[in-house]
Amino acid sequence: MAAIVDIRDLRKTYDGGFEALKGVNLSIEEGEIIALLGPNGAGKTTLISTICGITNVGTGSITVGGFDAVRDYRQARNLIGLVPQEINLEPFTKVIDTVRFSRGLFGKPRDEAYVEKVLRQLSLWDKRNARAMELSGGMKRRVLIAKALVHEPRILFLDEPTAGVDVELRKDMWDIVSELQAQGVTIILTTHYIEEAEAIADRVGVINKGELLLVEDKATLMARLGQKHLQIELQERIEAIPEALNPHGLELATDGQSLHYSYDTRGERTGITQLLNDIAAAGLVLRDIRTQESSLEEIFVSLVREDAA
Amino acid sequence: MNWAAISAIYVTEMHRFFRTLAQSFISPVISTSLYFVVFGAAIGSRIQEVEGVSYGAFIVPGLVMLSVITQAISNASFGIYFPKFLGTTYELLSAPLSFLEIVLGYVGAAATKALFIGVVILATASLFVDLQIQHPVAMVAFLVLTCVSFALMGFIIGIWAGNFEQLQLVPLLIITPLIFLGGSFYSISMLPPIWQTITLFNPVVYLISGFRWAFFGLADVPIGMSLVAIAGFTALCLAAIWWIFRSGWRIRS
Ligand SMILES: Nc1ncnc2c1ncn2[C@@H]1O[C@H](COP(=O)(O)OP(=O)(O)O)[C@@H](O)[C@H]1O
Ligand SMILES: [Mg+2]
Numbered sequence: 001m002a003a004i005v006d007i008r009d010l011r012k013t014y015d016g017g018f019e020a021l022k023g024v025n026l027s028i029e030e031g032e033i034i035a036l037l038g039p040n041g042a043g044k045t046t047l048i049s050t051i052c053g054i055t056n057v058g059t060g061s062i063t064v065g066g067f068d069a070v071r072d073y074r075q076a077r078n079l080i081g082l083v084p085q086e087i088n089l090e091p092f093t094k095v096i097d098t099v100r101f102s103r104g105l106f107g108k109p110r111d112e113a114y115v116e117k118v119l120r121q122l123s124l125w126d127k128r129n130a131r132a133m134e135l136s137g138g139m140k141r142r143v144l145i146a147k148a149l150v151h152e153p154r155i156l157f158l159d160e161p162t163a164g165v166d167v168e169l170r171k172d173m174w175d176i177v178s179e180l181q182a183q184g185v186t187i188i189l190t191t192h193y194i195e196e197a198e199a200i201a202d203r204v205g206v207i208n209k210g211e212l213l214l215v216e217d218k219a220t221l222m223a224r225l226g227q228k229h230l231q232i233e234l235q236e237r238i239e240a241i242p243e244a245l246n247p248h249g250l251e252l253a254t255d256g257q258s259l260h261y262s263y264d265t266r267g268e269r270t271g272i273t274q275l276l277n278d279i280a281a282a283g284l285v286l287r288d289i290r291t292q293e294s295s296l297e298e299i300f301v302s303l304v305r306e307d308a309a
Numbered sequence: 310m311n312w313a314a315i316s317a318i319y320v321t322e323m324h325r326f327f328r329t330l331a332q333s334f335i336s337p338v339i340s341t342s343l344y345f346v347v348f349g350a351a352i353g354s355r356i357q358e359v360e361g362v363s364y365g366a367f368i369v370p371g372l373v374m375l376s377v378i379t380q381a382i383s384n385a386s387f388g389i390y391f392p393k394f395l396g397t398t399y400e401l402l403s404a405p406l407s408f409l410e411i412v413l414g415y416v417g418a419a420a421t422k423a424l425f426i427g428v429v430i431l432a433t434a435s436l437f438v439d440l441q442i443q444h445p446v447a448m449v450a451f452l453v454l455t456c457v458s459f460a461l462m463g464f465i466i467g468i469w470a471g472n473f474e475q476l477q478l479v480p481l482l483i484i485t486p487l488i489f490l491g492g493s494f495y496s497i498s499m500l501p502p503i504w505q506t507i508t509l510f511n512p513v514v515y516l517i518s519g520f521r522w523a524f525f526g527l528a529d530v531p532i533g534m535s536l537v538a539i540a541g542f543t544a545l546c547l548a549a550i551w552w553i554f555r556s557g558w559r560i561r562s
Contacts, residue, residue, distance in 0.1 A: 014562060052403040055562050074311075074405035082403045088396030097321075104317025105404040147400070 002066075003027035004079075004155060004186050005051065010060035012043075012050055012210075020046040021058070022210040030154070033177065033187040034215075035201035037194065037300070043210040044190035045085055048157050052082045065154065078106060081148030085159040085190075087140045091133035095124055098132065099146050106151035118146050122176065138169040145176065149185075156180060158189040162196060174200045194300060198222070206300060223264065229292045230261040230272065235285035242282040248275050311410050318414025319421075322388055326422050337376055337426045341433045344372055348494055359496050362525050365438040370521040371493025372434065377427040377452065378459045378488055378513070382480050385419035385463030390470050393560070402561060408554030412464065419460035420453075427452055441524065447532075448523035454539050455516055461546035468559050487513045497529040512538055 005028040012021040020043045028034055036044050049055040051062050053073060062069035064076035090098065099115055119125045122142040132140060141161065148156060158177070162170040177187055177200050191197055197204045198218065205215040237256040248271065251260040259279075263270045279286070326333055345365065353364040360367075392398045401411055434440060442448050470476040491513030497505055508514055509530070519535025522528035528535070553560070 052399075053561075054399055054402045056557050077403060077405040080403065082399065084396075084399050086396055088399065090392075090395060090397060097324075101317050101321055102400060104320075105314045105400060105406065107311040107313045107405060109313065 002030070004030040004065055005188070006061075006063045007047075007051070008061045010047070010050065010057070010062060012046055012055065012058040020210050021050070023060070024207075024210075024212050026205060026212060026215060028155075028186060028188060030186050031181065031184060032202045033181055033189070033200055034203045034205060035197035036188065036190045036205045036207050037192065037197045038190070038207035039192055041209075042192075042207045044207060045159055046210075047207070048082070048159050048188070048190065052080055052157060053077060054082075078151070079154045081151065081153035081156045083141075083144045083148045083156070083158045083161060085163070087137065087144065089132035089140055089143060092131055094129050094131055095119070095135070095143055095146075096128040098143065099150050102147035103150040108151050114152070115150060118150050121149075121179070122146050138165060138172070141165070141169075141173075142176075149180075153185070155186045155188065158187065160190055160192070162191065162193065170196070227262055228265050228270075230263065230275075231290040231292065232259040232261065232279070232286060233257060233288040233290075234259065235287045238284070242284070244282050245275075245278055248278065311406055314404060314406050315410050315414045315417070318411070319418045322415060322418030323421065326384075326418070326425075333422070333426070334429060337380075337429050338433050340376070341372060341430045342437075344368070345434070345437045352494075359499070360525075360527050362527065363438065366440060367496075367521075367525075368494050369431070369434045369438065369440060370524050371488075371491075371517050373427050373430050373452070374455065374491075374513070374517050374520055375488050375493050376430050377423045377455055378484065378516075379480060380426045381419055381423035381456050381459035382463035382466065382484060384422045385416055385460040386467035386470065386476055386480075387463075388415045388419055389464055389467035390476055393467070394473075398560060408551065411554075412461070412550055416457065416460045416464050419463060420456040423456040423460060424453065427456070443526045444523040448520070451516070451520045451523055451535075451539070454543065455520070458539060458543040458546055461543065461550060465546060465549055465553065468553055487511050488517075492517050492529060496527075512542060515539065 005026070007024055007026040010021050010024040011019070013019045024043075024047060036047065038044050046055060050057050051064070051069060053069065057070055062076075065079045067073075067076040067079075069076045093101075096115065096119065099119065100110070103111070103115065116125065119128055122145055124139070124142055124146055127135065127139060132143065135143065145156075145158075145161075161177075162173050165173065174196075177189070181187060189196075189201070201218050203215060204218050204221055206213045234257050238252070239256065241250050241252050241259070248261060252258075253260065261272075261275060263272065348364075348368055356364045358364065358367075392401065431440070466476065466479050470478075490508065491511050492508070497508055497514065497518070500508060515530055515535045515538035518529040519532055519539070522532050522535070552558070
């Protein structure tokens with residue numbers, strides 16, 4: 001499938017001389033949900049802002065639906081809806097008016113039926129005549145999403161949609177996102193919550209200090225995460241792993257007194273029972289066993305640390 | 310051209326204006342009446358006529374200019390500063406809009422409001438004095454150009470301003486004095502020669518002179534120079550705005 005957003009060697013230096021993006025390459029497939037995961041100050045907002053035209057591009061190129069985001073900005077931006085990180089709304093404007101206004105800005109003719117559809121989808125229809133200042137934080141966020149969706153974009157950017165939002169609202173947000181994906185909208189969201197990336201993304205990009213450290217299928221990442229390690233300590237030192245244990249793919253520690261076994265917790269069977277049986281059959285005596293798992297948090301922390309080193 | 314967007318901005322801005330229509334309407338009526346009481350009645354009883362025009366009528370063009378210029382600047386500067394202050398400019402920047410379209414929307418609305426106020430003042434003034442307009446087409450042209458060019462200037466101030474104080478600063482410290490010293494309430498020829506020369510550096514003089522010519526056929530400076538001045542001022546503001554959007558100054562980091 002062709003990439004709907006394609007970013008090549010994007011660099012961005014702010015006026016103060018701070019380099020916020022240091023050569024980012026990223027291809028986003030149509031219809032996927034990609035989460036950009038990174039700590040505060042990583043450059044997530046900067047990346048989104050340069051794609052959407054809110055900050056100037058430094059060097060590099062961005063295409064959206066095949067259109068250059070700078071040269072063919074009209075065509076490119078027509079495809080994009082943006083929900084900013086900060087909740088910025090005119091306090092006295094009615095929900096329905098601000099949503100209509102957004103549609104107008106994108107050059108779309110008035111379409112009350114479509115406005116209603118979007119408001120209903122976001123459970124805002126009952127609040128359509130409320131002024132922004134009368135709404136709760138969660139509702140305001142929904143208004144921002146409605147504004148971003150009302151011109152029928154194919155790509156939706158959500159910048160930290162659940163930062164500072166309680167657990168229930170967060171689940172709501174995730175439901176909205178998967179519903180949008182079902183309608184064929186490509187979704188790029190940023191977050192600093194690992195669980196969020198894990199819960200809704202198809203792919204996860206890890207970003208830190210202006211660099212995209214990795215982009216992987218969530219499944220691949222999870223498989224990496226799903227790896228558990230079993231440390232088997234032996235009563236007595238051995239020189240080599242007995243042949244009968246070869247199928248298990250064990251590793252022998254250099255001290256000859258412990259065996260290392262990796263397995264996938266998500267697999268049908270972990271193979272542990274068979275392994276322990278085989279070890280007993282091979283005449284080895286156990287002193288202790290320990291398991292260890294690597295979390296996304298760990299992977300993330302180690303990636304970020306490697307990056308800092 | 311994204312006309313739907315221009316009209317979305319324009320209509321939204323006008324909506325804000327009409328929401329407070331009573332205020333928008335009443336305050337110029339009251340202040341114009343006050344000017345007539347103070348300047349027309351008090352001073353007018355001493356200065357009977359200026360170059361053959363009754364003093365009351367003579368100050369009308371200056372009075373209209375005073376309000377129109379202040380209104381155009383304040384409406385336009387507030388119009389673009391407000392979204393900046395609220396952080397809603399992200400929407401303008403991420404929409405398929407060119408700078409020209411954004412300017413047409415905001416400046417168009419601000420100029421319309423100023424024009425509306427100008428007409429209200431003219432109507433109020435005609436209740437106090439007998440107004441004659443010798444060159445109606447020129448009068449309308451001057452009025453509209455003034456609304457547009459000062460709305461452009463207000464737009465620049467709104468982009469530049471970092472807080473509400475700065476928003477008030479330029480109109481208060483520069484524009485209002487220029488208008489008062491620009492011959493709103495007197496003829497330049499009434500000044501001592503040295504001040505006449507100094508006054509010619511005040512751009513507002515050319516506007517008021519031209520506008521007054523449209524009413525009475527009298528001018529402090531040749532009408533052609535007035536036209537050149539206002540056209541030049543408009544061009545200058547347009548160039549500044551073009552540069553602002555190209556460089557992203559104070560709006561796009
Ligand atoms: N307008 C700006 N001028 C200068 N530096 C900025 C600006 N905006 C962001 N930065 C800096 O760029 C870095 C990345 O910021 P940002 O993209 O907002 O990160 P994130 O969204 O991942 O938290 C931060 O160090 C921030 O201080
Ligand atoms: Mg951010």
